[in-house]
Amino acid sequence: MAQVINGKETAASVIAQVKSTTATLEAETGVTPGLAVILVGADPASQAYVGSKSKMAKECGFKSVQYSLPEATSQEELMALVADLNADPTIHGILVQLPLPKHLDSEPVIQAILPEKDVDGLHVVNAGKLATGDTETGLISCTPAGALILVRNVRGEDLSGLNAVVIGRSNLFGKPMAQLLLTRNATVTTAHSRTKDLAAVCRTADILVAAVGRPEMVKADWVKPGATVIDVGINRVAAPEKGEGKTKLVGDCDYASCEPVAGAITPVPGGVGPMTIAMLMANTVIAAYRKAGKPVPKF
Numbered sequence: 001m002a003q004v005i006n007g008k009e010t011a012a013s014v015i016a017q018v019k020s021t022t023a024t025l026e027a028e029t030g031v032t033p034g035l036a037v038i039l040v041g042a043d044p045a046s047q048a049y050v051g052s053k054s055k056m057a058k059e060c061g062f063k064s065v066q067y068s069l070p071e072a073t074s075q076e077e078l079m080a081l082v083a084d085l086n087a088d089p090t091i092h093g094i095l096v097q098l099p100l101p102k103h104l105d106s107e108p109v110i111q112a113i114l115p116e117k118d119v120d121g122l123h124v125v126n127a128g129k130l131a132t133g134d135t136e137t138g139l140i141s142c143t144p145a146g147a148l149i150l151v152r153n154v155r156g157e158d159l160s161g162l163n164a165v166v167i168g169r170s171n172l173f174g175k176p177m178a179q180l181l182l183t184r185n186a187t188v189t190t191a192h193s194r195t196k197d198l199a200a201v202c203r204t205a206d207i208l209v210a211a212v213g214r215p216e217m218v219k220a221d222w223v224k225p226g227a228t229v230i231d232v233g234i235n236r237v238a239a240p241e242k243g244e245g246k247t248k249l250v251g252d253c254d255y256a257s258c259e260p261v262a263g264a265i266t267p268v269p270g271g272v273g274p275m276t277i278a279m280l281m282a283n284t285v286i287a288a289y290r291k292a293g294k295p296v297p298k299f
């Protein structure tokens with residue numbers, strides 16, 4: 001029986017700290033953290049995530065603005081909105097929900113966000129700081145930052161001597177996750193679609209992190225007994241057992257089979273997902289403190 005890692009509970013404690021540091025900043029400086037979330041198009045899953053981000057921002061006492069732009073938005077219009085938000089002193093964080101519709105190029109949009117407002121940690125300045133071992137002065141991608149807190153709760157601050165395997169090498173998750181684990185002295189392997197004998201690579205992992213986007217790909221015999229399993233995948237699949245036309249969320253790990261082998265495991269939902277939203281709020285508070293010239297809270 002694995003320890004079930006409760007992401008909801010840990011996220012709630014991060015949110016409590018966000019609320020109290022927001023109140024302190026306001027009392028001391030009159031500054032309210034401001035978060036702008038931009039969604040282009042009408043993908044229902046993206047709409048739901050963006051909605052919950054904006055709602056949480058309000059709950060934290062932020063100024064929260066959501067831009068829901070039509071599918072037909074042009075690259076120039078999106079770039080112009082980013083430029084406006086960069087210039088807006090009441091906005092400390094800007095997030096462009098990915099993926100963008102196919103006719104838009106995300107990279108110039110992301111790189112146009114001021115690094116100090118890039119609460120997704122995707123700007124080359126923020127990605128480069130993390131890659132060179134600076135975890136103090138930039139902003140770190142929310143999902144890996146949240147996943148690392150869950151790892152820390154199980155394995156402690158120092159991961160010396162432990163093997164970590166991250167499946168996935170995206171800029172949003174896989175790469176920054178591997179770098180964060182390295183900063184904690186884990187021995188890190190990044191696996192991806194070209195990795196040979198993925199199951200055998202995964203079996204070496206004391207900490208196994210899956211961020212692939214393939215429902216229930218990781219099976220029990222990929223998991224080293226006692227391993228800490230962090231399931232980042234969010235996949236909506238058909239759930240005929242719940243009734244016709246019903247769906248459910250599953251991760252990239254086959255939870256039912258992996259759970260008895262693992263030492264600790266995150267559920268989906270209720271694992272990494274809530275941490276992502278909490279760390280987005282934390283990054284916005286950090287950005288607002290920096291702008292106000294105040295010592296930044298640690299999360």
Ligand SMILES: NC(=O)C1=CN([C@@H]2O[C@H](COP(=O)(O)OP(=O)(O)OC[C@H]3O[C@@H](n4cnc5c(N)ncnc54)[C@H](OP(=O)(O)O)[C@@H]3O)[C@@H](O)[C@H]2O)C=CC1
Nearest residue numbers: 143168169170173192193211212213232233234272273276
């Ligand atoms: N919980 C949360 O808050 C968040 C969840 N997610 C979820 O995490 C998952 C991954 O997201 P993201 O990183 O953005 O996705 P990407 O699609 O950008 O990356 C997926 C990665 O998985 C690799 N991959 C694909 N197929 C295989 C395979 N058969 N074997 C091994 N590796 C494979 C790809 O390899 P290659 O590079 O070779 O193509 C790629 O590196 C998704 O399910 C997403 O919904 C994402 C962000 C936040």
Ligand SMILES: Nc1nc(=O)c2c([nH]1)NC[C@@H]1CN(c3ccc(C(=O)N[C@@H](CCC(=O)O)C(=O)O)cc3)C=[N+]21
Nearest residue numbers: 049096097098099120234269270271272273274276277
């Ligand atoms: N620029 C950008 N930054 C992102 O961080 C980003 C993105 N684009 N695009 C999509 C992915 C996905 N993502 C999630 C956030 C929260 C949950 C979450 O809260 N999940 C809940 C369940 C939600 C539900 O029930 O639908 C849970 O796992 O418990 C999931 C997924 C952020 N992403």
